Amino acid sequence: METNGLRQRSPTSKNYGSTNGNVVITEAGRAADKRLDQHETFEFGGPWGVAAIITGFPVLMYYLWICLWFYDGKLVYPTSVDDIQPFLLKMWGHIQKDASPNLYAWEVYSGFFFFQLFIAWVLPGFKQEGLPVPSLGYKTLMYNCNALQCWYTTIVVSFVLHWTGVFRLTQIIDNYGHLMTVGMIYGFGVSFITYFHAVATKTTIRMSGNFVYDFFMGAALNPRLGPVDLKMWAEVRIPWVIVFYLAVSGACKQYDTLGYVTPNMLFMCLATGLYINACAKGEECIPQTWDMYHEKWGFMVIFWNFAGVPFSYVYSVVYMASHDPSAYRFSTLGYVVIYTTLLTAYYIWDTSMAQKSHFKMQTQGVLNFRRTFPQLPWHTVENPTFIQTAHGNRLLTSGWWRYSRKPNYVADFTMSFTWGAIIGTATFIPYFYPVFFITVLVHRCSRDFERCAIKYGKDWERYCEVVKYKFIPGIY
Incomplete structure (x- = not known):
């Protein structure tokens, strides 16, 4: 059976209910x-776990930056109980002097x-329709990409x-x-504003009843400011642009x-430039993702976009x-x-996304899909195969997604690893990004696979039989 060039791998279940385009939402779906739109379990260790993340991650960011900037990339720590207080005072001194939210930082950020x-x-921009949002009665939202x-x-x-000297990128x-x-302050501030606005306007969803946990996970699903979808805007326009300009500044x-730019630094300019350009040129793909139609906009996402990504992913820079350069020169x-x-x-x-x-x-x-630079071969699978679910959705089983x-x-993880590997073994702190990233990806996959198991039931089991490997074909 073919529908608009789509080929099924298995018979279609009996479908009934509301429709959106070719998607049929069944009663079971x-x-x-x-x-899935109800709070059932706590993630990230519950309220205590997210409280530790909220307080601990900013501290970790300061610590790793101090080690890189002031201690030659070595991890410093107190060597005895008596050294703890002097050590903490020294750390605080670095933050007070070299990480204060000064006027320059406020103006620039x-x-x-x-x-x-x-x-x-x-x-x-390019107008792209998102996927049906269950919490909005399967209404689809339009995005200005x-x-x-x-x-x-x-x-x-x-x-x-x-060029004019008004603002030198070196700074x-x-x-x-x-x-x-300042990025951290914005992360906390916008998180609080978004949370209390959702509560005040009664647009909360999937709430647990615990303030700390709901603040972390978010209260609102689709916050907008005029024509701007804030969740999509923050995902693309803030973190990856800052990451690129940090590399350019370096x-x-x-x-x-030095009078020249090392191949290592040029690598980071290329890597970060490719990433932000891909996010920008493929922005119309984002409304089709779980981030848009299911993930809420809370501290977890907001702080990460405003401070976490831009200031912890480019330690190599x-x-x-x-x-x-002699410390990290390659053959x-x-x-x-x-x-x-x-x-x-x-x-x-790029092509799998x-x-x-x-x-x-x-x-x-x-x-007919939007064509932007660069267009890469195999960005669309002709006559893709899929598994039709009783829910009404289809699970892709061809292209890169058959492996x-x-x-x-x-x-994505492989790229993140190169961002650390570009300085070799000069310091291991830049490897924080790939180590942290693989941890996030594994956890995110467990959340995604659990959600899919609930959403698709036996159809998900059939899908897993066809696409056997979670990550690396033949290995895992």
């Missing part, structure tokens, strides 16, 4: 969705924040500011600690101090900007290997 919000509001226009506008504006890396603190600093073969690994992983990540998103669009009757249930995660 409605019941499963209703259950706030200017960037509101500039991104403004251009997201006013620039035209103008991240690509905003991205290139940001590049032009920043180039002009740097970003020099004020890393100060900017990180390159500018090297050029100013921080190290290279403050150390002699020619080494550079060939790491650049090739990055580009290969990027290709798999596009394949999954385009498949979901096909099920809604969308057959693994999460091929995009494998590629």
Whole structure:
């Protein structure tokens, strides 16, 4: 059987209920969705666990930055009980002096924040319909996907500011600690505002009744400011743009101090540039993801976008900007290997994400997809195979998705590993990103697979028989 070029792997269950495009939401599917939109269990260790994350992660970010910037990338710690107090006072002294929320950091971070919000509001974009949202009665929301226009506008504006001397990009890396603190303040502040606004407007969903836990997980599902979907805006426009400009700032600093830019720093400019460009050019894929139609917008996501990602994913840049290149220089073969690994992983990540998103669009009757730079071969699977579920949704079983249930995660992790490996063994702190990232991915997969098991029942078991491996084909 074929529907708009889609081929089933197994017979279709009897479907009835409401429809959206080619998607048929059955009564069984409605019941499963209703259950998924109720709070049943605590995640992340419950209230005490999320309280530890809320307080502990900012402390960890400060600690790793201090070790990189002031202690040659070595992990420092008190050697005796008597050293604990002096050690803590020394750490606090570094934060007070070099990570204070000074006026410069407020001006730069706030200017960037509101500039991104403004251009997201006013620039035209590609209109993309999201997936049916169960909590909204299976209504679909429209998204103004103008991240690509905003991205290139940001590049032009920043180039002009740097060239004219109004704002030198070199200053970003020099004020890393100060900017990180302001980013943290924004993360906490926006989280509180969003939480209390959802409570005041009675737009909360899936609440546990515990304030700390609900603050962490979020209270609102689809917060918007005018035409701007805040959740999608924050996912693309803030973290990855900052990450890119930290790498560019590191390159500018090297050029100013050394007279050239190392291949290692150029690698980070390429890696971060590819990532933000992919997020921007493929923004219309984001409304098709779990992040948009199920994940709430709380501290977990907000703080991570405003401070966690931009100031803990590019420790390699921080190290290279403050150390002699001889500490992390590679052989020619080494550079060939790491650049090739990055580009290969990027290709798999980009095309696998596009394949999954385009498949979901096909099920809604969308057959013509947005074309943006760069268009990579195999971004859409022709005549994809799938398993039709009793819920009404379809589970893709072709393209990259026939080899693994999460091929995009494998590629994403591989890229993250290269971000640390680009400085070799000079310091292990930049490997925090891939280590933390694989932990997050494994946990996220367990949440996703558990949700799918509830949502699809025996159809999920059938899917797992067809796509046997969770991550790496033939291994796991």
